[in-house]
Each structure stands twice: as C-alpha cells, then as structure tokens.
Amino acid sequence: MNVVWFWALAAMLTAYAALDGYDLGVGSLHLWIAHGDTERRIALNAIGPLWNGNEVWLIASGGMLVVSFPRVYASGFSGFYLALIVALWLLILRGVSIEFRSQMDNPLWKALWDVSFWLGSWLLALLLGVALGNVVRGLPVGADGYFQGSFALLLNPYSLLVGILSVLVLAWHGANYLRLKAEDALFERTLHTSARLWLLVVILTALTTVATYSVRSDAAHKFISHPVALIFPAITLAGLVGGFFCRRANDRGAFRSSTLVIVGLMGSAAASIFPDLLTSTLSPAYSLSVYNASSSPHALRAAFIANAIGMVGVIAYSTYIHRKFRGKVRLGRHGY
Amino acid sequence: MGEAVFAHRVQFAFTVMFHYLFPILTMGLSFFIALLSTLHFATGDKRYLAAARFWAKIFAINFAIGVVTGIPLEFEFGTNWSRFSSFGGGVFGQTLPMEGVYAFFLESGFLGLFMFGEERVPRVVHWLSSLGVAAGSLLSGYFIVAVDAWMQHPVGYELDPGGGVRLRSFWAVLLNPYAGWQYAHTINGALLAVAFVIGGIGAFYALSHRHRDFAELSLKMAVIAGLILSLTQAFPTGDLNSRNVVRYQPTKLATMEGLFHTEKGAPLAIIGMPDTENQRLIDPIYVPRFLSFLAYGHFSASVEGLSIYPRELWPPVELTYYAYHIMVGLGTIFIAIMLAGVFLLWRKRLFENRWYLWILMLALPFPYIANEAGWVVAEVGRQPWLVYGLLKTANGTSANVAAGETVFTTLGFAGIYAMLAMLFLFLVGRVIHQGPEEIENPSVVDSGR
Numbered sequence A: 001m002n003v004v005w006f007w008a009l010a011a012m013l014t015a016y017a018a019l020d021g022y023d024l025g026v027g028s029l030h031l032w033i034a035h036g037d038t039e040r041r042i043a044l045n046a047i048g049p050l051w052n053g054n055e056v057w058l059i060a061s062g063g064m065l066v067v068s069f070p071r072v073y074a075s076g077f078s079g080f081y082l083a084l085i086v087a088l089w090l091l092i093l094r095g096v097s098i099e100f101r102s103q104m105d106n107p108l109w110k111a112l113w114d115v116s117f118w119l120g121s122w123l124l125a126l127l128l129g130v131a132l133g134n135v136v137r138g139l140p141v142g143a144d145g146y147f148q149g150s151f152a153l154l155l156n157p158y159s160l161l162v163g164i165l166s167v168l169v170l171a172w173h174g175a176n177y178l179r180l181k182a183e184d185a186l187f188e189r190t191l192h193t194s195a196r197l198w199l200l201v202v203i204l205t206a207l208t209t210v211a212t213y214s215v216r217s218d219a220a221h222k223f224i225s226h227p228v229a230l231i232f233p234a235i236t237l238a239g240l241v242g243g244f245f246c247r248r249a250n251d252r253g254a255f256r257s258s259t260l261v262i263v264g265l266m267g268s269a270a271a272s273i274f275p276d277l278l279t280s281t282l283s284p285a286y287s288l289s290v291y292n293a294s295s296s297p298h299a300l301r302a303a304f305i306a307n308a309i310g311m312v313g314v315i316a317y318s319t320y321i322h323r324k325f326r327g328k329v330r331l332g333r334h335g336y
Numbered sequence B: 001m002g003e004a005v006f007a008h009r010v011q012f013a014f015t016v017m018f019h020y021l022f023p024i025l026t027m028g029l030s031f032f033i034a035l036l037s038t039l040h041f042a043t044g045d046k047r048y049l050a051a052a053r054f055w056a057k058i059f060a061i062n063f064a065i066g067v068v069t070g071i072p073l074e075f076e077f078g079t080n081w082s083r084f085s086s087f088g089g090g091v092f093g094q095t096l097p098m099e100g101v102y103a104f105f106l107e108s109g110f111l112g113l114f115m116f117g118e119e120r121v122p123r124v125v126h127w128l129s130s131l132g133v134a135a136g137s138l139l140s141g142y143f144i145v146a147v148d149a150w151m152q153h154p155v156g157y158e159l160d161p162g163g164g165v166r167l168r169s170f171w172a173v174l175l176n177p178y179a180g181w182q183y184a185h186t187i188n189g190a191l192l193a194v195a196f197v198i199g200g201i202g203a204f205y206a207l208s209h210r211h212r213d214f215a216e217l218s219l220k221m222a223v224i225a226g227l228i229l230s231l232t233q234a235f236p237t238g239d240l241n242s243r244n245v246v247r248y249q250p251t252k253l254a255t256m257e258g259l260f261h262t263e264k265g266a267p268l269a270i271i272g273m274p275d276t277e278n279q280r281l282i283d284p285i286y287v288p289r290f291l292s293f294l295a296y297g298h299f300s301a302s303v304e305g306l307s308i309y310p311r312e313l314w315p316p317v318e319l320t321y322y323a324y325h326i327m328v329g330l331g332t333i334f335i336a337i338m339l340a341g342v343f344l345l346w347r348k349r350l351f352e353n354r355w356y357l358w359i360l361m362l363a364l365p366f367p368y369i370a371n372e373a374g375w376v377v378a379e380v381g382r383q384p385w386l387v388y389g390l391l392k393t394a395n396g397t398s399a400n401v402a403a404g405e406t407v408f409t410t411l412g413f414a415g416i417y418a419m420l421a422m423l424f425l426f427l428v429g430r431v432i433h434q435g436p437e438e439i440e441n442p443s444v445v446d447s448g449r
Helices: A002-033 A036-047 A051-068 A070-079 A081-101 A107-137 A157-181 A184-215 A218-225 A227-245 A251-273 A297-324 B003-043 B046-079 B082-092 B095-116 B123-152 B170-174 B177-207 B212-248 B250-257 B290-296 B317-346 B354-362 B366-380 B403-434
Strands: A276-278 B157-159 B165-167 B268-275 B280-287 B385-387
Touching (some): A002 A036, A002 A051, A002 A107, A002 A184, A036 A081, A036 A107, A036 A157, A051 B046, A070 A081, A081 A107, A081 B403, A184 A218, A218 A227, B003 B366, B003 B403, B046 B082, B046 B095, B082 B165, B095 B123, B123 B366, B177 B366, B212 B317, B212 B354, B250 B317, B317 B354
16 A cells, blocks of 8 residues: 555656646746737636646645655655745745736736746746755655755755756646647747757756766666666657657647656656655665655555545546647637 | 744744635635526526626635645645644545545636636536536535644544554544534635625625616625524534534633633623633623533533643633634624614615615625634634644644744745735725626627627
8 A cells, every 4th residue: 555655646746747737838938939918818828727727736746645654744845844935935926927917908917927927937847846856866864754955955966957857848848738729920939949848858858867877876776676667767768759750740749748758757756766755865764665654554545545536536527627628729708 | 832833833823814814705705606607597697697707706816816825734734844744644634635636626627617618618517617616615625624623623543652643533534523513614604704795895886886786686695695694603503613612622612711710600701801810801791601501501500610720731811712702792793784784675775775885895804804713713722732632732843944944934925925915905906896797688698799
C-alpha cells in the first residue's frame, strides 16, 4: 500500500503538471506571442474555464500527502516555509489576474493584469521546478525528520537548472495547447514559438539528465536494477521525437508529445527518488521514505479507497468539461 | 505561550478569517443561484435567469478570491503546523483530500460550465451545472468542518506507540457526532448571510428606484428565506451544536457563558463583562436558571464553572465570551429584522417602506461578523488545545520556522489581502452599479440584442 500511495501521489502531481502546466505555459508566453487585446483574450479564454479545475489537482495532491505521508508533508512544507509562502502569493496573484482582467474595459487595467499573470505564471513554473529539483537532489533532513530550507540552500545550480527546464517544458506545452485554440496570426506565431521551444527543451532535458546523474549517482543504479522504470525515460524520448515530427503540422500530436514529455520527466524524477520521498543529504538513515514516513496501514487503505472512488468521478467530468470546451476559441459575450 | 506559537496562531487566524469571508458567500449563494436556475428551468421565465446571471457574476469574483485564499490554509497545516500534521495527519487528514476530490472538482468544474458554457451545452445541462456548483460548494464545507470537528472532539483514533495517533475507524472520523450539527450551523449561517446580501442589494435597488422587478424578487426571496434561516440558526442548529459543546467541551461552555463557578440552576448572562482576575462578571444581566435549561433541558441542572479546572486549561476568557455574545446578540437582531420584513411583505408594504429598506441594506455586513464571531468561539474556545484533550496548540507548530519569518509572511499576507479586499469591493461595486440585465418582456425568448 505504501508503494501504491507513492505512485498515486506521483500520478496526481503529474496530472497537475500536465493540466495546470498548459495554463502556466500559456501565461508565461502570452505577453510575447499574443499581440493586442483580441489575441490576449483568445489566450485567456483558451484556459479560462479550465484553470480553476486544473489547480484543484494541486490542492487534492496536498490533501493526499497529508493523509498518506504526514511526516513528509510536515517536514517538506515547514522546511520550505518561505519559498512555499512566496509560491502561495504567486498563486494568488496569478489566479486573480485571470479573473480580474476582464472585469473592466480599460487598456491600463488590462495591461496591469497581463503583466502580473505573466509574472505569476513563469515564476510559479520556476519555483515548482526548483522545489522538484531539491527533492530529487536531497535535503539536509536531520534525525528528527526536519530541515531548515534557506534560500541559499534551495537555489543551488542543479535545482535552478530543473527550474529552467520546468519553465521551458511548460511554455512549450502551453504553446502546443494554444496551437489547438488559436487561429490566424496568433496561430502562426504560436507555431513558430513552439518549434523553437522544442529545441530548447531537448537541450535542457539532456543537460538535466547529465546533471541528475552527477548530483545523485544512485539514480542510475535504480534504473539498472529496475529496468521497468526505464519506461519513463522512454516516454520522455518518445515525446521529444513526437515533438520534432509535429513542429510544423499536427497540433494535436504536438500537444500529446509535450504531455508525454511531462509524464516522462515526472515519472523519471519519481523513479530516481523511490523509495524515498525526501532523501537526507546528511545520512541515509534520516531519509523519509515510503516505509518510515507513512501513516498507519489502515489509514492508507481507507484513504486510498475513499479517494479512488472520488477520482473516478473526477476523471469522468474533467474529461466531459474538457471536451465541451474543445476546439478553437470563439470570443463570445460570456467570457474573459 | 512562546512568541513563535503566537505568531503562528495570528497567521492562521488572519488567513483563515479573511478566507472565510468568501466561502460564506459562495456556499450560500450557490444554493440561491441553483434555486433561481431551477425556477427558470421550470417556468421559462427570463427574469429568474437574469437574476441567476447577476448573482453568478458576484459569485465568480467571490469564488476566485475564495480559491486563491483557501490554498494557503491547506499549505499552512504543513508550513506552520507541521508537528500537528505529523501527529495526526493519517486521521484528521482523511477528509482533507476528499474535499478536493469529491467537492471542489465538482464546484470549479461546473462553475466553468455554468458561466461560460451557456451556448455550448443543452439547457438541461446548464441547469444541472448550477446544481453541480451548489452540491460541490455545500459538500466542500462538510469535509472541512469534519477536520475541525476532529480537532474539537477527536474520534476514530488510537494512540500510536511511536508517538501521535493512528486511524482506527474511517467512518467514525467522517461521521463524527460533533461534525453534523456544527456543519448544519455553519451552512445555515452562510445561507442566512446570503439572504441578507440578497435583501441588502435588493433594498439598494428599491431605494434607488432601479431594476424594479429584480429588487422585488430579491426582497421577497430574502425576507422569506431570511426568517426561516434566522430561526433555524438558533434552533435546532445552534442549540444542538452547543449541546455538543456541553457534552464534550465543558471549559469552552463555561468560557462562552462567563460561568466561573459551578452552579445548580445556573443563570444565563445576557450582558456583563468578564473579570477573569476575580472570577466574576461585572454588571451582569441574568436570566435566572436559564443556562441550566439550555444546557441540560431542566432548570435545576448543575453546570460546571471554569474554577474547577486548572488555570492553564482555560481558554482566553474575554475573547471567547465577547465573540459568543456578539454572535448570539446579532442572531437575535436578525430574527427581528426578518420578522419585520415578512410582516411588511404580508401587509404589501415591503417595497415602499424606506425605513425598513435602509435597515435591511445597512444590515448587510453584520451576518458576516456573526459568522466570523461564531468561528472565534469555536476555535479560541478550544484553546489551549489544538486537538481537544490530546495535543496542545503550543506543541503543534513548526519548530523549524522562526517567529520572525512568520511575522514577515503575515505582513505580506496582510498587504496582499488588503489589495484583494479593495479589488473585491471595487469589482463587486461595479457589478452592482451595472445591475442585472433588464428583461423587457419576459415572454419573449430572445432578449433582443
């Protein structure tokens, strides 16, 4: 059950990254590729009815972490105290930017929220990437299971690299999403941007892979001893190759490719830390793993059943709603 | 109490109280929007749809702020209260993800559909999506109250030899006897506040002679719903909720009522200032024996006073006492206001009586105060416990976060929330200023644009 929960959480966070990822990506690009109010509105309406539901995956993941691995939640969240509070501020800023922009028809008002939406989006992508980088790299978790995460500690070169990768992958993902939604000039620009971002993603993925090996040598052994985990790098590779073939045509294929890359990268990250959730850089004995940091077997089972049943419904109506808003954006009376 | 503990408490209190201003409206309003949407679906009358759309605009602004200010609270369990999460995450955390999985997805998903999908889905789906939003909103409240109820009255756990608690029964946690009436009282409070919001805005339009149809519909709906809800707020929800306090939390009850000494036939203090030093109420006005009756159902029952408990187990007396009396006092005034409204409606003078309309309009903020005061009673009255009888608040904080960090981020939150509050008032003010769409002729299907 402990292992099942580990992968369930990884799946939840991956779903969050793939879904809110395109929101964040659109947000970090729209200032450059969407020119003028109409194009900006198309970009916003592309994610408008969906961003809120996408963000819920993060909230649900947080709740699931509390119930399944309370000690990890306690240690990770308190250790990252300041960084997480800043992330919260960015989430607030970004959320209200989307909702408030359309409330008033004034160019200055709109410009203000465009910039704050852009800033919130890419900074959040960076911060989440940095956090993931630190989790992969390991943290100075002490004997009591806690650590103190200063900014100097968190902003190490490896984690920054993962942060940049995160910004680029999500921007690429957002561009691919926008390819499905935009037309005419905006579409042409998006297509061009998507192709360029693909190249950057390939370079950064290669760099990060090498860097991961150097900061965490045991990761490679994990893939060798459990070859089934190699499926994740394979998925990443498939996504990158798919992205290459879809850079001029086949927008749906492009979006699927970037989704594969996200799934592959998140899965690889999870496979390289398993069975730890927070690896201690001080002593392997202090690491919080799926075995020593979980709640009781009964709690894990109960929470799993309760949430699995709910998730069936969630997936069903998330799919329904995504289908309803499928296709190119039409600006109507009701919208952003 | 250490400086760091105090800083954590202030941060949580501030962020949760600011946040809660918004769910009050979304939980309550989702019900009324679903009601209007159902009336439109059943009768085809466009006025109901126009009203539903108007409230949905206000709902959407509220919802956005509610979401973004709600996420910090879930994080704070880990960032500020890590030792509490570590202590009982496997137990109290059972219902926390269920809020997201069962309720919140429903709410935010269908809100998108309701707000933006009108041209994309059949009418029946649009109507059902309003019900989905309401179901999600109201359900999300339950899961959160269940977490709080576990802190008030922990059930379904066993002590873990390795420290902390572990789950014994999932159903006991989910169906905590404390949660049921607490939830009913909470939701009733939110619905009542929204009755005042609808009535207040309706009164504003009636006073300024705008949107006649909408104002009359709103006023009628507000006073009828408001009278029922202000009564159910006191009985049965308030009464039975406090019976649970009597049963499980004697120190909270004694503090709420300002009862320092155990008494047979204890009186109910209507007014009076607690003097904690000398353990008495200053200048009280009492209803003799009434507290015994409310707590136990007969007039000579003995009610425990604070003095039989050691001083370190007392909640902060003044704050709990005043918050409780403000809540109950306002609740009584709400009944009077709504009673007067229904009387005027019956006499067919509700829409013209400017005195009454002014009162109803200015009453708008007070149910918010009563709701918040109620939560202060519940949470401050639980002190010094974080989990009643199991874990002290001082032992639940994050030991690795310094007081200064918490003060710093609290100030940051204060700044951001001040900005949000101003934007909120500005934007909702604009929606109110623009008003609902005018329906020229309700029988014409297309509004004629």
